[in-house]
Amino acid sequence: MTTTLTQRVCKSYKVLVGLEIHVQLATKSKMFTGAANGFGGEPNSQVDEVVLGLPGVLPVMNKKAVEYAMKVGLALGCKIAKHTKWDRKSYYYPDLPKNYQISQYDLPLCYEGSFEIPGEDGNPVRVRVRRAHLEEDAGKLLHEAPGGYAIDWSIVDLNRAGTPLLEIVTEPDLTTPKQVAAFGQELQKLVQFLGVSEGQMQMGHMRFEPNINVHITDQDGAVHKTAITEIKNLNSFSVLERATAYEIQRQIRQWEETGDLGRKSTYGWDEPSESTFHQRDKEDADDYRYFPDPDLVPVEPSDEWVAEIKGQIGELPAARRKRYVGALGLSEKDAAILAGDREIGDFFEQVIAGGAEAKRASTLMEALREMSNEKSVPLMKLGVKPVRVAEIAALVVGGKVAASKETAKKIIDALAQGDRPAEQAAADLGLIQSTDTGAIDAAIDALIAQNPKSLQDYKGGKLTALGSLVGMVMKSGKGLNAKLVQEQLKKRLG
Amino acid sequence: MAAESTPSTRSQTLTLNDVRHVAMLSRLALNDDHLKRLTAQLESILGYVAKIGEVDVSGVEPMAHALPLHNVFREDVVEPSLPLDKVLMNAPETDGPFFKVPKVIGGDEDSAG
Numbered sequence: 011m012t013t014t015l016t017q018r019v020c021k022s023y024k025v026l027v028g029l030e031i032h033v034q035l036a037t038k039s040k041m042f043t044g045a046a047n048g049f050g051g052e053p054n055s056q057v058d059e060v061v062l063g064l065p066g067v068l069p070v071m072n073k074k075a076v077e078y079a080m081k082v083g084l085a086l087g088c089k090i091a092k093h094t095k096w097d098r099k100s101y102y103y104p105d106l107p108k109n110y111q112i113s114q115y116d117l118p119l120c121y122e123g124s125f126e127i128p129g130e131d132g133n134p135v136r137v138r139v140r141r142a143h144l145e146e147d148a149g150k151l152l153h154e155a156p157g158g159y160a161i162d163w164s165i166v167d168l169n170r171a172g173t174p175l176l177e178i179v180t181e182p183d184l185t186t187p188k189q190v191a192a193f194g195q196e197l198q199k200l201v202q203f204l205g206v207s208e209g210q211m212q213m214g215h216m217r218f219e220p221n222i223n224v225h226i227t228d229q230d231g232a233v234h235k236t237a238i239t240e241i242k243n244l245n246s247f248s249v250l251e252r253a254t255a256y257e258i259q260r261q262i263r264q265w266e267e268t269g270d271l272g273r274k275s276t277y278g279w280d281e282p283s284e285s286t287f288h289q290r291d292k293e294d295a296d297d298y299r300y301f302p303d304p305d306l307v308p309v310e311p312s313d314e315w316v317a318e319i320k321g322q323i324g325e326l327p328a329a330r331r332k333r334y335v336g337a338l339g340l341s342e343k344d345a346a347i348l349a350g351d352r353e354i355g356d357f358f359e360q361v362i363a364g365g366a367e368a369k370r371a372s373t374l375m376e377a378l379r380e381m382s383n384e385k386s387v388p389l390m391k392l393g394v395k396p397v398r399v400a401e402i403a404a405l406v407v408g409g410k411v412a413a414s415k416e417t418a419k420k421i422i423d424a425l426a427q428g429d430r431p432a433e434q435a436a437a438d439l440g441l442i443q444s445t446d447t448g449a450i451d452a453a454i455d456a457l458i459a460q461n462p463k464s465l466q467d468y469k470g471g472k473l474t475a476l477g478s479l480v481g482m483v484m485k486s487g488k489g490l491n492a493k494l495v496q497e498q499l500k501k502r503l504g
Numbered sequence: 505m506a507a508e509s510t511p512s513t514r515s516q517t518l519t520l521n522d523v524r525h526v527a528m529l530s531r532l533a534l535n536d537d538h539l540k541r542l543t544a545q546l547e548s549i550l551g552y553v554a555k556i557g558e559v560d561v562s563g564v565e566p567m568a569h570a571l572p573l574h575n576v577f578r579e580d581v582v583e584p585s586l587p588l589d590k591v592l593m594n595a596p597e598t599d600g601p602f603f604k605v606p607k608v609i610g611g612d613e614d615s616a617g
Binding site: 037038039043044045046047052053054055056057058059062070071072073074075076093095100101102104151152153155161162163164165166167168297299302304306307308309310 | 575600607608
């Protein structure tokens with residue numbers, strides 16, 4: 011009797027990943043009460059009766075949080091519900107004072123969207139968004155004392171409890187670990203651009219949970235679908251990408267080695283070993299007993315309200331980036347920098363509106379960025395007006411100042427000290443170049459008298475000598491226009 | 505998203521295990537005598553509430569709230585928090601400015617999600 015060894019070979023496979031993302035919204039106060047919303051602060055210092063869930067309190071919706079959520083939803087191409095409500099998700103955990111989280115179960119505020127991210131091959135990848143709903147964050151449960159000291163108990167800080175949280179759920183349209191990370195990065199840029207979240211990963215403003223499964227085609231062409239696993243609470247793009255990659259390979263390896271397609275379950279990520287680990291099967295998932303929260307009335311966004319929010323969004327970073335490359339002819343890199351920040355993009359456009367040509371305006375923006383880095387002052391706080399930057403561009407075009415970044419930076423620095431017309435600032439710095447051909451001729455005369463050898467070199471055909479002649483004339487006379495010096499020299503020597 | 509329990513229709517009877525499950529979810533430690541007594545009591549309460557199912561609601565829009573209100577908002581304005589001693593006043597145990605709770609085994613995670 012012979013035994014057949016069952017061979018399982020993964021010939022090819024298709025990856026399906028959907029993402030759940032939690033984004034903390036940067037409102038001033040909490041989702042349902044006036045306690046301050048924000049990172050930091052002494053433990054349990056941003057806590058009031060509603061956060062504590064004391065008897066007799068009544069939560070009231072923060073209008074700004076609802077508007078922020080709609081902004082993100084609209085930017086993700088979602089529809090906004092005509093009618094939506096709040097539900098209680100009940101479970102016991104020490105970081106959840108009320109023993110329920112206020113969330114949205116069957117009627118999310120935003121649904122059925124679609125968002126484009128850049129793919130690895132340069133072509134855009136379209137990702138459908140299933141829903142985006144609002145809820146409140148829980149507090150923080152700590153297992154060590156501040157300073158990292160071991161304790162035999164756990165401690166709770168409720169400052170984070172009640173923070174408005176937007177949960178975004180995509181369809182399983184992501185097919186590579188890189189795409190998963192790219193979606194996270196694009197979403198980060200989007201929420202920062204919209205000004206609804208700081209989007210700082212290290213502060214936990216964004217947390218990711220990829221849902222992963224693989225369709226494996228074996229050597230006989232049969233398809234085997236692994237069970238979906240969810241990796242909980244990933245908070246960096248690098249970890250998001252590596253954890254997704256690991257989990258894909260783990261599912262394939264498990265099937266190849268055992269034929270087991272796995273069960274619907276939850277995994278965690280262990281950074282030291284760079285691997286995922288099993289947390290629990292979804293079969294014994296909690297029974298959350300969702301039901302409508304009787305303390306909160308429904309939200310019914312009117313068409314006018316939605317239109318108003320839509321109007322506030324304006325042009326999104328991706329569209330702006332495309333326009334800067336396509337219509338203005340900027341490089342992808344410059345376009346991405348300028349379009350990535352709404353205020354900086356607006357500033358750039360005001361420089362253009364002031365009469366500067368786009369590429370020159372982009373170069374001057376680079377000078378502003380360098381100045382901002384050197385001074386450690388945000389670009390928008392340098393105190394330089396866009397119209398002055400446009401004036402610098404005009405000075406360069408008119409040949410009144412040298413076309414160099416160094417010159418531009420000197421003028422920008424002077425403008426940052428005190429606003430005045432750019433030409434005035436350049437004059438104060440002695441940067442205005444003479445376009446007076448008489449002065450240039452005089453400088454050339456002086457030079458020729460002093461350096462007959464250079465002149466002979468040039469006449470003897472050493473073309474490089476022209477450059478050094480120009481340099482010497484520039485040095486000998488103050489503030490001469492290099493282009494004019496060259497022209498006059500050629501005339502004289504020609 | 506969580507798996508949902510299907511709402512029980514009233515033709516089913518409540519079992520001891522249902523009550524045990526609900527007690528566990530509510531973190532109530534009940535012995536078998538308690539469970540038996542509560543099963544009977546809950547059964548009769550649910551039977552009573554089930555009467556509402558006899559009302560003809562065809563043509564009535566489902567509602568999530570009894571009040572004819574919507575869009576009741578507050579502006580995004582910060583109001584004072586409670587002082588720490590008030591925050592911690594009802595806590596069974598505290599550790600400095602924190603609530604102190606029994607060690608949560610295997611949990612390096614917060615619950616929200």
